[in-house]
Amino acid sequence: MARPRQFDEKAVLTAVRDQFWTAGYAGTSLDDLLRVTGLGKGSLYAAFGDKRSLHRRVLGDYVEATHAALRAMLTASPRAVDGLRRYLTAPTEDPTGAAALRGCFLGNSTSEMAAADTDMLAAAHRAFEERTGILAEAVARAQHEGDLPTGTDPAETARAVVTAQQGVVFMGRTGMDVTALRAVAETLADRILSRV
Amino acid sequence: MARPRQFDEKAVLTAVRDQFWTAGYAGTSLDDLLRVTGLGKGSLYAAFGDKRSLHRRVLGDYVEATHAALRAMLTASPRAVDGLRRYLTAPTEDPTGAAALRGCFLGNSTSEMAAADTDMLAAAHRAFEERTGILAEAVARAQHEGDLPTGTDPAETARAVVTAQQGVVFMGRTGMDVTALRAVAETLADRILSRV
DNA sequence: CCAGTTCTTGACCGATCGGTCCATCATCAT
DNA sequence: ATGATGATGGACCGATCGGTCAAGAACTGG
Numbered sequence: 001m002a003r004p005r006q007f008d009e010k011a012v013l014t015a016v017r018d019q020f021w022t023a024g025y026a027g028t029s030l031d032d033l034l035r036v037t038g039l040g041k042g043s044l045y046a047a048f049g050d051k052r053s054l055h056r057r058v059l060g061d062y063v064e065a066t067h068a069a070l071r072a073m074l075t076a077s078p079r080a081v082d083g084l085r086r087y088l089t090a091p092t093e094d095p096t097g098a099a100a101l102r103g104c105f106l107g108n109s110t111s112e113m114a115a116a117d118t119d120m121l122a123a124a125h126r127a128f129e130e131r132t133g134i135l136a137e138a139v140a141r142a143q144h145e146g147d148l149p150t151g152t153d154p155a156e157t158a159r160a161v162v163t164a165q166q167g168v169v170f171m172g173r174t175g176m177d178v179t180a181l182r183a184v185a186e187t188l189a190d191r192i193l194s195r196v
Numbered sequence: 197m198a199r200p201r202q203f204d205e206k207a208v209l210t211a212v213r214d215q216f217w218t219a220g221y222a223g224t225s226l227d228d229l230l231r232v233t234g235l236g237k238g239s240l241y242a243a244f245g246d247k248r249s250l251h252r253r254v255l256g257d258y259v260e261a262t263h264a265a266l267r268a269m270l271t272a273s274p275r276a277v278d279g280l281r282r283y284l285t286a287p288t289e290d291p292t293g294a295a296a297l298r299g300c301f302l303g304n305s306t307s308e309m310a311a312a313d314t315d316m317l318a319a320a321h322r323a324f325e326e327r328t329g330i331l332a333e334a335v336a337r338a339q340h341e342g343d344l345p346t347g348t349d350p351a352e353t354a355r356a357v358v359t360a361q362q363g364v365v366f367m368g369r370t371g372m373d374v375t376a377l378r379a380v381a382e383t384l385a386d387r388i389l390s391r392v
Numbered sequence: 393c394c395a396g397t398t399c400t401t402g403a404c405c406g407a408t409c410g411g412t413c414c415a416t417c418a419t420c421a422t
Numbered sequence: 423a424t425g426a427t428g429a430t431g432g433a434c435c436g437a438t439c440g441g442t443c444a445a446g447a448a449c450t451g452g
Contacts, residue, residue: 002398003448022311026222030440040401041441047399051440101311110370111307115218115297125371159367159380160387167363171355174306175321184355191356191387198428199418226410236431237411243429247410 009047012037017058021105024112025055055109056119062105063127070134080141081148084161085189087135091169092182100172100181107169132158142193149196157192164188205243208233213254217301220308221251251305252315258301259323266330276337277344280357281385283331287365288378296368296377303365328354338389345392353388360384 015036019028030051034041048054070087077083091100110124135158142148148157168185172178211232215224226247230237244250266283273279287296306320331354338344344353364381368374 002396002450003400004450005399006448024222024308024312026220027308027312029438031438040399042402042443043400045441103307103311107366108307111299111304111366112220112223114369114371115299116220116223121371124369128367128370128372156379156383159372159376160383163363163367163380164360164384165363166366167359167361170303170307170362170366171324171359173310173320174324175310175317176324176355180355183352184359187352187356188360188388191390192384194387196392197420198426199420199430201429202418225408227408236429238413238432239430241411 005047007037007039007043012039013058013061016054017062017105020055020058021108022102024108026112056123059106059109059123066106067130067134070131074134074138079145079147080138081145081193084135084138084142084193088161088165088168088189089182089185091165091172092178092185095178097172097178100178101175103173104166104169107166128162132162135161147195148193160192164192201243203233203235203239208235209254209257212250213258213301216251216254217304218298220304222308255301255305255319262302263326263330266327270330270334275341275343276334277341277389280331280334280338280389284357284361284364284385285378285381287361287368288374288381291374293368293374296374297371299369300362300365303362324358328358331357343391344389356388360388
């Protein structure tokens with residue numbers, strides 16, 4: 001039919017995501033995107049549209065992937081409460097602190113753009129509601145397994161978990177020492193996921 | 197001697213801070229700053245230096261002011277534990293949610309700039325260490341007052357409090373419903389500031 | 393081989409960016 | 423009144439911004 005694409009779409013999207021992730025939306029120029037992808041302007045625009053669309057795309061992929069991973073981790077845990085605890089401490093798993101400094105792509109994008117971009121705000125809202133839903137299922141399971149008190153609404157506990165986790169992620173971005181951060185994450189896990 | 201300044205420095209700095217606060221650093225142009233301050237380029241540059249210096253200045257003022265306010269609030273509370281709880285729920289005090297959406301100027305700046313700007317990273321690190329120190333004093337007081345268990349390191353509890361509070365602030369930025377957010381903040385306060 | 397189609401490259405666009413500079417103006421000490 | 427001094431406003435700068443477009447390259451179906 002016609003000339004085939006000379007780039008690997010998945011690799012390009014990963015490179016774009018990483019660029020947005022580390023430098024932010026406003027902080028990455030089109031030239032940055034061309035550099036990290038190796039593409040020309042025309043190719044990038046024909047394939048993905050403008051800068052904003054590209055960001056929307058990679059952020060959507062990111063949310064989808066992380067939620068799938070979260071679901072997998074939660075169901076893989078023999079006890080749901082262990083999965084929830086792991087979710088809270090995950091940001092501190094890289095001992096170098098590099099991952100902690102980088103933060104969460106969704107969180108970074110929300111912080112930067114949600115106040116001025118209603119689409120981004122809506123996307124963030126949706127994503128975190130979904131994440132809360134995923135966690136709430138695990139909380140319900142943990143209740144059934146006798147690891148969490150049954151009196152409270154699972155969604156309420158789930159919201160406390162996401163909130164605490166985003167707090168941990170944020171403190172990582174302030175350059176807080178990783179071992180101290182891990183201790184904080186574990187303290188929060190102990191408090192939020194206690195049997196009483 | 198010479199022509200005196202025709203602007204109120206404090207008003208100018210407040211306007212600049214609010215602009216950076218709501219639109220972010222990269223998201224505010226010099227023209228934005230001229231617009232909100234009413235100054236000309238020459239005046240702004242002569243008085244405060246370049247854009248980055250101006251940001252550093254207003255952020256420094258902000259940190260100083262908020263830490264003074266925090267100290268005041270903590271010492272004003274008859275029981276230290278009430279002050280700590282208030283700190284956690286403060287981001288949800290505006291029922292319209294506007295304040296929650298706006299977030300924290302220091303937090304926003306950190307999120308946007310710390311990864312790429314080592315000065316910002318160092319400033320954020322310093323600021324949050326100071327904030328932890330302030331809270332740790334209140335935690336120690338609460339321990340003496342019998343409202344918190346004495347076994348744990350005050351600094352450790354203080355770190356958990358800042359982390360949780362920043363989580364609350366962040367969730368506010370995602371557009372989470374304010375009453376739900378308040379409930380989360382209170383849940384976290386209950387868990388972190390419990391007598392056991 | 394050719395026609396048709398898509399992809400690629402990079403020149404080019406107007407707008408805006410942060411920042412400099414200077415002519416002019418207002419004030420105060422003399 | 424006048425000269426020295428600092429504030430002011432805006433013209434101006436080169437660089438870079440995001441985005442468009444056209445000419446040509448690379449491929450496939452005939």
